[in-house]
Amino acid sequence: MIGISALLRRDLRLALRDGIGPWTVLGFFVIAVAVFPLGIGPEPQLLARIAPGIIWAMALLSALLSFDSVFEADYRDGSLDLLLSGRTPPELLVLTKALAHWLTTGVPLVCLAPVLAVLLHLPAEAMVTLVMSLLLGTPILSLLGIVGAAISLGARHGTVLLAIMVLPLAAPVLIFGSGAVEMTMTGLASDASLLILGGVSLGAVVVCPIAAAAALRQAVE
Amino acid sequence: MIGISALLRRDLRLALRDGIGPWTVLGFFVIAVAVFPLGIGPEPQLLARIAPGIIWAMALLSALLSFDSVFEADYRDGSLDLLLSGRTPPELLVLTKALAHWLTTGVPLVCLAPVLAVLLHLPAEAMVTLVMSLLLGTPILSLLGIVGAAISLGARHGTVLLAIMVLPLAAPVLIFGSGAVEMTMTGLASDASLLILGGVSLGAVVVCPIAAAAALRQAVE
Amino acid sequence: MVVIGQTLKRVAQPSHFMQISGRWLPWISALAVGLLAVGVYFSLFASPADYQQGESVRIMYVHVPSAWMGLFVYALVAALGGIGLIGGHPLAFAAARAAAPIGAVFTALCLITGALWGKPMWGAWWVWDARLTSMLLLLFLYFGVIVLNDAFDTVRRGEKAAAVLALVGCINLPIIKFSVDWWNTLHQPSSVMKLGGPSIDGSMLVPLLLMALAFKLGFFALWLMRTRTLVLAAKTRAAQGRMDVSSVPILEDAQ
Amino acid sequence: MLLPALPFAASFPLTAHDLTCVRGDHRVFSGVSFSLKSGQALHVTGQNGAGKTSLLRLLAGLIAPEHGTIHWQDGETVAQAPERALYIGHLDGLKPSLTAQENLNFWASFLGQGSVQPLPSDPFVVTPLLSRAVRVLSAGQKRRVSLSRLLPSSAWLWLLDEPTTALDAMSQTILWQLVQAHCARGGAVVVSSHGACPLAHAMTLDLSVPLAMAEAT
Amino acid sequence: MLLPALPFAASFPLTAHDLTCVRGDHRVFSGVSFSLKSGQALHVTGQNGAGKTSLLRLLAGLIAPEHGTIHWQDGETVAQAPERALYIGHLDGLKPSLTAQENLNFWASFLGQGSVQPLPSDPFVVTPLLSRAVRVLSAGQKRRVSLSRLLPSSAWLWLLDEPTTALDAMSQTILWQLVQAHCARGGAVVVSSHGACPLAHAMTLDLSVPLAMAEAT
Numbered sequence A, B: 001m002i003g004i005s006a007l008l009r010r011d012l013r014l015a016l017r018d019g020i021g022p023w024t025v026l027g028f029f030v031i032a033v034a035v036f037p038l039g040i041g042p043e044p045q046l047l048a049r050i051a052p053g054i055i056w057a058m059a060l061l062s063a064l065l066s067f068d069s070v071f072e073a074d075y076r077d078g079s080l081d082l083l084l085s086g087r088t089p090p091e092l093l094v095l096t097k098a099l100a101h102w103l104t105t106g107v108p109l110v111c112l113a114p115v116l117a118v119l120l121h122l123p124a125e126a127m128v129t130l131v132m133s134l135l136l137g138t139p140i141l142s143l144l145g146i147v148g149a150a151i152s153l154g155a156r157h158g159t160v161l162l163a164i165m166v167l168p169l170a171a172p173v174l175i176f177g178s179g180a181v182e183m184t185m186t187g188l189a190s191d192a193s194l195l196i197l198g199g200v201s202l203g204a205v206v207v208c209p210i211a212a213a214a215a216l217r218q219a220v221e
Numbered sequence C: 001m002v003v004i005g006q007t008l009k010r011v012a013q014p015s016h017f018m019q020i021s022g023r024w025l026p027w028i029s030a031l032a033v034g035l036l037a038v039g040v041y042f043s044l045f046a047s048p049a050d051y052q053q054g055e056s057v058r059i060m061y062v063h064v065p066s067a068w069m070g071l072f073v074y075a076l077v078a079a080l081g082g083i084g085l086i087g088g089h090p091l092a093f094a095a096a097r098a099a100a101p102i103g104a105v106f107t108a109l110c111l112i113t114g115a116l117w118g119k120p121m122w123g124a125w126w127v128w129d130a131r132l133t134s135m136l137l138l139l140f141l142y143f144g145v146i147v148l149n150d151a152f153d154t155v156r157r158g159e160k161a162a163a164v165l166a167l168v169g170c171i172n173l174p175i176i177k178f179s180v181d182w183w184n185t186l187h188q189p190s191s192v193m194k195l196g197g198p199s200i201d202g203s204m205l206v207p208l209l210l211m212a213l214a215f216k217l218g219f220f221a222l223w224l225m226r227t228r229t230l231v232l233a234a235k236t237r238a239a240q241g242r243m244d245v246s247s248v249p250i251l252e253d254a255q
Numbered sequence D, E: 001m002l003l004p005a006l007p008f009a010a011s012f013p014l015t016a017h018d019l020t021c022v023r024g025d026h027r028v029f030s031g032v033s034f035s036l037k038s039g040q041a042l043h044v045t046g047q048n049g050a051g052k053t054s055l056l057r058l059l060a061g062l063i064a065p066e067h068g069t070i071h072w073q074d075g076e077t078v079a080q081a082p083e084r085a086l087y088i089g090h091l092d093g094l095k096p097s098l099t100a101q102e103n104l105n106f107w108a109s110f111l112g113q114g115s116v117q118p119l120p121s122d123p124f125v126v127t128p129l130l131s132r133a134v135r136v137l138s139a140g141q142k143r144r145v146s147l148s149r150l151l152p153s154s155a156w157l158w159l160l161d162e163p164t165t166a167l168d169a170m171s172q173t174i175l176w177q178l179v180q181a182h183c184a185r186g187g188a189v190v191v192s193s194h195g196a197c198p199l200a201h202a203m204t205l206d207l208s209v210p211l212a213m214a215e216a217t
């Protein structure tokens, strides 16, 4: 346990110090959201309609951005060997990594979303759904990404694998997430989509660590 | 010269083998097609309205995502030392790097843009302008990014620094680029904007390598 | 001209700088506080409400000066950075480094007051018009400069990098300034600093200028303090003896 | 310089039987057998690519043998009880952006030995380096920091892959003394190196020799 | 094993005068002066952190001296004519995902020496490794590949930072022979190492000694 918490603290500290993490996400997020109006033009209602899409797309991107560094760095500098030869079961390691990744990318995103929503003139009533959907959806992204990162670790075409594996799996999440928000905007009930998201993330918490751990053992070979 | 072409070939090979450039472009492509139409709904003219903005935003973001890997890897494994202590002037090195980056992110985007435009119902007459604007604009993004990457090399918070530095400088490009397309769609002549883009491109080719080279020398210190 | 150059050179010796700034600081600070008090009084009580904007016009007395300062300080940071890069004078870097965060605060203040003002005036906290956007970008540039300044193990490298960024970012200033004329923005065009004299009523102009002056003096006071702190910090770092004095650029007086 | 006594009375003699190692798709070595008892040291040599690192990784449970078995006396395999061995390889497992102190603390608490401030003892003189980011340390300074992980460790078996790399003469002597001390307190060591190994009592396993047997020496 | 003659008749004696080196914010060494003529070798020693790597990076023109000068006889500074020196440091500058062949070819043609297939001569026996990705090579095999860059190089001055790291006994001998051969053909070498340096004619520069002078030996 103490080992796990140490790992978590280290990963968070590294994220804060090296910039892949909250700062990057924040930066990208704000930037991306600034970029679309620049390109599309200022009409509020138009922006409002693509707001969910933009915010969710950014969520995925800022997640993607930081995946390849999740194990890559530890692998390169030999930390991974030591981590795996410790007392802690790999599944737990992976889960911790996923948690750290979520805390440093998902959470800042959830906190920032309302601000951006205001900047993009998203109607107030949709705000809650947006935050909820992100809160339920981003963990899935992190967990999927971890599996991808583990599988693609040390492999030829690593990042390629990562992108190819994560994107198709993540796209549905994206569609449900932004879909939920849009439903609220058009006055429909979004509970169904949110429930699905919640269910999927529970499933992911169980399945992904096992898959990722198996992949990791292969990687250090 | 032969040195330069060797470097270019190597960078391209690396980018394809374990780079993220082309794949983020692909990723954006998927996302844009999968997500935004959902938000906008089926109305073709609305989709067409946001198409230029979306595509240009993608251009900027996919560029941003792949910058930090431009020098980082070479810096870490010591290649940069050797590159800089070779016969080739650093400015030329940087220019080559920028070219490689453009070929792996800008060009794929230029090629994908028409497809995306069709899917987003962009009127045919705007297509040419879109491609032209991307062709003239994306090199600027690559060049700006290279400077950012060089400056932020070995810095704490490297990635977000990069984003913060590049965005304000890249924003005008975005505005002119998507502006040009929108002008064509509203029947105005877009030559002026395109000319400006072209001019800036040329200017960047001259200025950016010098700045980046200076920064690089600092970095290997 | 030459004389000014010489005096500047002399002042720029860290030792002289510490003396002179030490002597002036209290007066400047006092003056700034005083002016601020008067300015606040004028803008809150001794000036009329606007016939269409009502009381909310009073936001202007904070908004506009902070906007001006935001732009001014950025220009200053860039200029100092340039001097540092060309002349390689350590004090210039220190001064630039000291100024940046203050400028960022002014810029943020302008954005916030602007947003507060925007809600009643335009019915929205934020609109993506050219001026607002370009001002937001200026804030990003400030962040970039600040972070870059201490992103490296070697103090000097951070300062150089930050200077480069500050200089490059200058193109944003004219964009902000003239955005209102180049594009048709929601934001109103210049009415004070423009050719052919201000087109704003004296009863509002007076408090506006008072506040502007107070802000400027306030900035100078803070700026001096921060610069002095940085010089002293460098001194102490040297005193800790982990390195020898000659490797702390800021301590050697330029001959 | 004395090391704290190992936390367990019993020791875990280790037996490797008829190991075959395959990396990628080619066989590195086969038929390697040896056993390690408390206080013993095994010196692994062999030309580049002979399989020294591979052998150590096998013992650390990081890779699985193609054929053959490695297990502790009490029947556990190394993969089941990895914490009995501490592996320090070519790569130092230190984070460049963290200070030496932060790195050491992390490994100490991750490997479950509590924080290491102050260091129990500081044979490698890393104290002056603790406050600096590992990024700015010299090759040998990095190495000394990563070797300092041995001190708080309660592992019975030390797996050291060319530990003297980048160390200056002084630190090398200290390292060998440390290894001696570890054997003296009942631990065991497997160390790979290209130079001669100054450990008087060490057995030698030369992987260049086909079908090498530790008993061969 | 013979090296091709250096492409230039003239040699470029190098003079380093009163060098002071500052890394980060602290002074590493100062007052270092020496000169290198054709055929000479300089052996740099000193405890970890003494500044060996820093000195080599100075000579490679990668970092600038805080104070002091380094220049070739014809007045050029190292920064102006970096191609006269070849620096091989702690890091090998090889891309893990490329094969050894691809890596060597790249460096050969980048450093302007044309492709290296087949290798002019293969003292380090890397031929069997050429087709494999560098990622899967052992430490010493990597090292041998990166040292192979010396062969096609036409640089006059070799800057070798602890070149024997991870090399087996055999390859080490070969390396020293190669250095000898380079001196014999009129080149010069600056090599840092912790062990003794088997080069008979080498001058020694010990950076642990304050105000070291190469002439001191």
Ligand code: HEM
Binding pocket: C060, C063, C064, C067, C068, C071, C110, C111, C112, C113, C114, C115, C117, C118, C119, C121, C122, C131, C132, C135, C136, C176, C177, C187, C188, C189, C190, C191, C192, C193
């Ligand atoms: C976040 C939103 C806003 C931003 C970023 C912003 C930014 C600026 C800037 C940069 C200036 C200085 C222009 C110069 O130096 O010439 C300025 C001036 C001014 N702003 Fe705003 N502004 C905002 C909102 C508003 C609103 C809502 C109003 C009132 C309707 C307003 C009224 C003014 C006025 C009257 C000036 C003085 C113009 C002059 O006389 O030169 N601003 N603003």
Ligand SMILES: Nc1ncnc2c1ncn2[C@@H]1O[C@H](COP(=O)(O)OP(=O)(O)OP(=O)(O)O)[C@@H](O)[C@H]1O
Binding pocket: B221, C153, D135, D136, D137, D138, D139, D140, D141, D166, E023, E024, E025, E028, E046, E047, E048, E049, E050, E051, E052, E053, E054, E055
């Ligand atoms: N990039 C850097 N920034 C700041 N300080 C550095 C940097 N690189 C090295 N140093 C410091 O400079 C000193 C000299 O480092 P250098 O690598 O030259 O030593 P060295 O003689 O090569 O040691 P080793 O034998 O361990 O390789 C060390 O104290 C090190 O901490």
Ligand SMILES: Nc1ncnc2c1ncn2[C@@H]1O[C@H](COP(=O)(O)OP(=O)(O)OP(=O)(O)O)[C@@H](O)[C@H]1O
Binding pocket: A221, D023, D024, D025, D028, D046, D047, D048, D049, D050, D051, D052, D053, D054, D055, E135, E136, E137, E138, E139, E140, E141, E166, E168
């Ligand atoms: N990850 C890997 N995948 C495939 N083959 C590998 C891998 N790692 C090492 N090898 C190969 O296995 C063999 C043994 O490698 P190993 O690192 O064990 O050698 P070593 O004895 O440690 O050599 P050195 O003295 O250079 O460290 C080498 O031929 C190497 O090419």
Ligand SMILES: [Mg+2]
Binding pocket: D052, D053, D054, D090, D161, E138, E139, E140
């Ligand atoms: Mg090995």
Ligand SMILES: [Mg+2]
Binding pocket: D138, D139, D140, E052, E053, E054, E090, E161
């Ligand atoms: Mg060194």
